Amino acid sequence: MALDRRGFLAVSGRFGLASTLFPGALYTLAAQAQQADPAKKSPEAPKITSEMIDQAAALAGLTIAPAQKQMMLDGLNQQRDSYSAIRKLHMPNSVAPAFIFDPLPPGATVNTEKHKPVYSRTVFTMPSNIEDLAFATIPELADLVRRKKVSSLDLTQMYIARLRKYDPLLHFGITVTEERAIAQAKQADAEIAAGKYRGPLHGLPWGAKDLLAVKGYPTTWGAGGFEKQQIDEDATVVKRLDEAGAVLVAKLTLGALAMGDKWFGGRTRNPWNPKQGSSGSSAGPASATSAGCVAFSIGSETLGSISSPSTRCGVTGLRPTFGFVPRTGAMALSWTMDKLGPICRGVEDCAMVLQAIYGPDGQDLSAREAAFNWNADLDWKSLRIGYVQSEFEADKPADPSADQEPEKQSAPLTEEEKKKHAERQRQAAAFRARRAYDRNYDQAALDKLRSMGVNLIPITLPDLPYSSMTPLLTAEAAAAFDELTTTGRDKLLTEQSPEDWPNDFRIARFYPAVEYIQANRARSLAIREVSKLFDQVDVIVAATNSEQLVITNLTGHPAVIVPNGLRGEDAPTPPKVDTGDDDQIGGPGTPVSITFLAGHYQDAKLCAFARAYQEATGFQKQHPKLG
DSSP, rough: OOOOHHHHHHHHTGGGGGGGGGGHHHHHHHHEEEEEEETTTSSSOOOOHHHHHHHHHHHHHHOOOHHHHHHHHHHHHHHHHHHHHHHTOOTTTTTTOOOOOOOOOTTOOOOOOOOOBBBOOOHHHHHSSSSGGGOOOOHHHHHHHHHHSOOHHHHHHHHHHHHHHHHHHHHEEEEEOOHHHHHHHHHHHHHHHTTTOOOTTTTTEEEEEEBBTTTBBOOOEEEETTTTOSSSSHHHHHHHHHHOOEEEEEEOOTTTTTSSSSTTTEEOOEETEEEEEESSSSHHHHHHHHHSSSSEEEEEESSSSHHHHHHTOOOEEEEEEEEEESSBOOOOOTTOOOOOEEEEHHHHHHHHHHHOOSSSSSSTTOOOOOOOOOOOOOOOGGOHHHHHHHHGGGOOOGGGGGGOOOSSSSSSSOOOHHHHHHHHHHHHHHHHHHHHHHHHHHHHHHHHHHTTTTOOEEEEEOOOOGGGHHHHHHHHHHHTTTHHHSSSSSGGOOSSSTTTTTHHHHHTTTSOEEEEEEEHHHHHHHHHHHHHHHHHHHHHEEOOOSSHHHHHHHHTOOEEEEEEEOOOSSSOOOSSOOOSSTTOOOOTTEEEEEOOOEEETTTHHHHHHHHHHHHOOOOGGGGOOOO
């Protein structure tokens, strides 16, 4: 099945119910009991009773003897009472837990010796119409700005005009930071004129996913109820791009609290097919970059939020190693899974941006001291390249019995049930057709690599219950937004279906501490086993929309997602309505992607190989034709 982020949360967010434990369940049961009895006016929750333990035990799949229940009562009431004391602290989203996730397996070492970056040598000709630069790469724009062939102010005004022109169609913008941008652009031009060139991002306009704090502007997190929120600081990434001389022109959309592409102002659209959403949650950064409305953007990924919209919108996304880029000033969703990274037109663009934003800041304690030594001239032919063999093989034929009507023990199917079953059959068949079609592009990527002289080594991903570890994300997210649930403000969020955050946050209240720790222990096994693959190979080629997406987000390994062509006119037609449940809805003329993976903190090596593939294919040069 498609492994998009929304779909994973819909399934895995409910996985913990079968093994839930007592404290969260008992607290909820006690609260329900209080609501059921209007006569209870006390703000204190009622005492936990033996009957409540029975109900919680049923959820947990356990049997508790009467004598054991009696022994538990005092301890459970004391434990439950401790919750309210913590809640009275009203901790903001910026307060992290007192633990630090480390994606490195035991015995791993990290290179900390930094070298001067080696960029490609680019000389670009200034077009007669400045808007022809809208889809230029960072190396191309940097060459023109450095040689004073175009001013930062002219670029900034051009991109702001495009943001305003195409936002009514694509809905990718929340705030245009025009006053700040114009001031930055004028400063960049003055510095460059005086010979004070800061580097390849100097004077280049960019857009920030609106979970990055920018002083003096709203930071909305894309969510209803936070539209006017202002955070009185600049995120570390924003500060570092300021220091590099980049010009922030807009704060761009994200699905509410970093899920999907629906935000409080509507739905961000795919520039290749505006009838489709842009996917998420880095919806605005991918859409605006694809539409040529910023030179580059910054997104974030927890479980697919750079990968999915980069694929849908046909741009290049870099999800760095967990801990490479500090997240200070960024909205926290999952402290052990959140990663910030660039969304650009090409791989070297991403490398140039990462060069400016990586490294510890003394605030985000998960950010590690490690070197990112970008070398555009790296001999990529010396690298060992693997591929996930199973992901490039054809699916097994569908089980014919799965398409038969389900048997009813006592009565035949009603007409309504028959219609629903027929619709499920149709959707399953359509999905299989789209998947089979897209696999042709994955296979073509392997063929192209072989034609480049790459000896592809088949590898197998470790067999572990990865989806059973993903409730870690929802548990942390529910803690990050605890007061939304406890105060009832979750009703302000735009999306309220069973697959959306309000329901996921409520379900996560039943995820037990013991099972959370057990899932983290399983995650340690995953880190060790996946890391062993990179003893055999330097880079792994993988299908984008596959199990690797979940695996590598859990293990913290880096990924580069690159455009891999456009679907032809013979592509299966997409669903009439984009529900957001399937990232690979496809359709003629829409982009596909391929993903490259590497070992922890091997991001520079990873980018060098992915750049070689881009140079050989040229798919990154394709862009949507906007009216």
